[in-house]
Amino acid sequence: MTVPLPPPRRLVELTVDGAPVRVPEGSTILDACGGAGQDIPTLCYGDTLTPKNACRVCMVEVEGSRTLVPACSRKAEAGMVVGTSTERARHSRKVVLELLGSSVDLSTTPRAAEWLAEYGARPGRFGEDAAKVEQPVKVDNDLYVRDYDKCILCYKCVDACGEQWQNSFAITVAGRGFDATISTEFDAPLTDSACVYCGNCVEVCPTGALSFKSEFDMRQAGTWEESRQTQTTTICSYCGVGCNLTLHVQDDQIVKVTSPHDNPVTHGNLCIKGRFGYQHVQNLPSPGTSGTPRATSAGDITSPGTAPPRADATEVATGGRT
């Protein structure tokens, strides 16, 4: 959380890949690496969340430490000697990427392909029979979709839904070990859970396991083209908080709404209205490029042509509760 005038922090000096770096006390190794220009892969790290350090792709070598340490959460200490691409660090990053790539679908994880190539990771080497996380896609509401085949169990959605942001506690990690999954109680449909459809879990999901229904449908239909989308940041018109919305627009239609993480008030979090209640701004009977076959279900509040009033938008999702 940004405090207007933080007390001056002392600087600590450490060595990253042989070069001295100075960072304010309390910074992580990752912060120090950013300053030093190193590009360390991260997945479970989130700029708006307390690191869970579960994915272990960001491991670096610190002199004197028996094991590698997670750059995303280990605090920089004076005199630390950090190696970000030592053989050990690169080896462990490679294997972690292979383990992930062999067990879950990384196709929608930004930069995954690039990292796999960079580290020479070959997820296929574990063979055809390597166990995978196999779960059917969960489409149980009209606002967002859960495709846990792609889930790397980074805990970010759980933390965002729970005590770090939303305080709804609709989802949790259930089970143990390789069988662990993100789940509601007794795997109930989201519509029976405590979910309030803020979409804040979707906002932080690093893999695309959680995605807005609009995006999911367009991807299914093969019409999702990020290169043709524009992003416009504006202010939500629903209430006086004044959250920032970033409207992702393709072919004159809003295809999803995110929120800037550096907003000092909301840190990327929104409520159901700002996140999903945008149809009213584009209900003009426009010819547009409405050939896009993305809108299918009757309740899809992003479908052009159907004009649900605001209240309906939330009702559709939550069965009347907000």
Added chain:
Amino acid sequence: MDLRFRDAEPTDDERAAVDAVLGPPPSSWHGGLRTEDDLHFAAGGREARDQRNLLLPALHAVNDRVGWISEGALDYICRRLTVPPAEAYGVASFYSLLSLKPRPARVLHVCTDLACQARGAQEVRRHVQERLGPPGTSWTPSPCLGLCERAPAALALEAGETPKSTVYAPALPDGGPASGTRAGGRAAGGANAGDTDSAAGQANVQLHDPQTERPDGPATGGARGPGGDGGQGARILLGREEPSAASAVPQAGDPSLVLLRRVGAVDPASLDDYRAAGGYAALRRAFELGPLGVVQEVTESGLVGRGGAAFPAGRKWAAVASRPARPHYLVCNADESEPGTFKDRVLMEGDPYALVEAMTIAGYATGCAKGYLYIRAEYPRATARMRHAIATAHARGLLGEDILGQGFAFDIEIRRGAGAYICGEETAIFNSIEGYRGEPRSKPPFPVDRGLFGMPTVVNNVETLANVLPILLNGAAAYARTGTEGSTGTKLFCVSGGVARPGVYELPFGATLRELLALAGGPPADLRAVLLGGAAGAFVRPDELDIPLTFEGTRAAGATLGSGVVLVLDGSVDLAGILVRIAEFFRDESCGQCVPCRVGTVRQEEALHRLSRAPKAEDLTLLREVGQAMRDASICGLGQTAWNAVESAIDRLGAFPLPSAPLTASVGAGSAASPAPSLVRAASPAAPVALPVPSPPEAS
């Protein structure tokens, strides 16, 4: 937090079970009947949330009463404690002894772990499967039950108003010992009928169809536990046929024993016996020394932790004692789940007051008013004995507000695990007690700074604490004269597998493995290997029996003492099967938090299955690479050590020799069949970074 529930209601039994732990619901906000007041005042909130740590005891209560936890029961618990149902579901689904699906009240847990596998567990498993069908509801394969000296073991847990448990050890397939050798298997009581007697006494229940057998069937003698006496959670009646704890101590009565000296010599239920045998003299001494004096004695004694990480106890105590934040907490780690380990069970069953006294001293020295004894749920008899001892000590002023009139207040609360090896990890134990999933926390911060409930906490193993008594009674200097410079005092070893007299042995540090095995009846003629330290330990070869059993000695030999496991594997044991079981154990017990361990343990198991069919160089390379990443990048000791034993089997025992690859020469040609494979340590061509010494879990 705004809780949302579905429509499920608890049954009367479920409600009663929960109320027995939490008391009657104070208002309709907690799931009680609605009163006029409830319409005007909301209740719950922080006060209820502060009771989150009762989540696991409440889940246990329902599981013990009904056998499983229904949605209605879970919701009721959540209303009572203001816990979101999703979170409670996440917690309940973490533990293998809790069921969220209907199942019979009685479930048989058949140990298929290492020591049992070395003594015919497959036979028992096959037999049970023939009778009860595929595992799942009425029976289930189980990790080590801590009854390894009487392997193969099984444990039946039966839910009900008074939950029951029955131990079958050794678990003999129908037809008794004679059938034990059929199918070439080395079933218990078969080849070793004689040792069974000496180890476990005569009074063993045969494994009849567990569905029809009465757990409280006719007594054939043997000890009956003092019985559970109230407290939160379940009351558990004990099977009557279990031999006394002393039968697990072949040296019982030997005057040189220190930690085990009272086991078998005193009635574990009698405080008077305990006092007559020198009990509570150490606590008096502690009061004379004062807290700082006690910490100093423990530091000077050189005592290091016996739970596996070998961290100096005095340093831990001094750190907690010096922390200004209050309250401080003490946690005694009695989760003993490392396959092949049963020493803590024997100490708790045979000399429970010693642990009560030792915890009191630890609390006094480190400024704790409260100690938690976290004990695995697979130990019903040890739990009952400890409960009884704590209650008696309380009644006699040895626990409570003003202990021995010294103005020191200290209490002990028992918390039961629920089937999760990982909860023995020192930070996972905190999460488990606090009512969260038993996932390890990342360190730093270390427990001495932020442990249980975020407060400075001492975590010590049962055996570590037991050592505090002789340290105070005889003085640090006298204590340190036993053992070696780096490993002072005596050590308990859990000897199991192919020896004539399996059991817990106490020897001064520095004795050799050969000497230990001699006490246990000598190594078998066809000794194949000894697994030291448990699933997270390492194998040593028959030509390495002169390893000194000290922390430094085993470390120098590339092994570890771990939790004191000494599992003897003879020629009849299928080594590949043991390795697959080790891999399966880690796969089952990984908490799933971090990728290297969650997926790495699965890949390790898959590769071992392939290797045991046909050794291939790629699979060995793959094991090494994955193993290295698990060791380097896992959060906790589980993942960090999950490859140790497999690595040592490949490198030291020459497991999985390749048919004709160039590697063969160094890995040990044909050694699968040879009892003493090549001495040459395999050059590890594929290992990117060689870290030959298996490291113990990170110390605090």
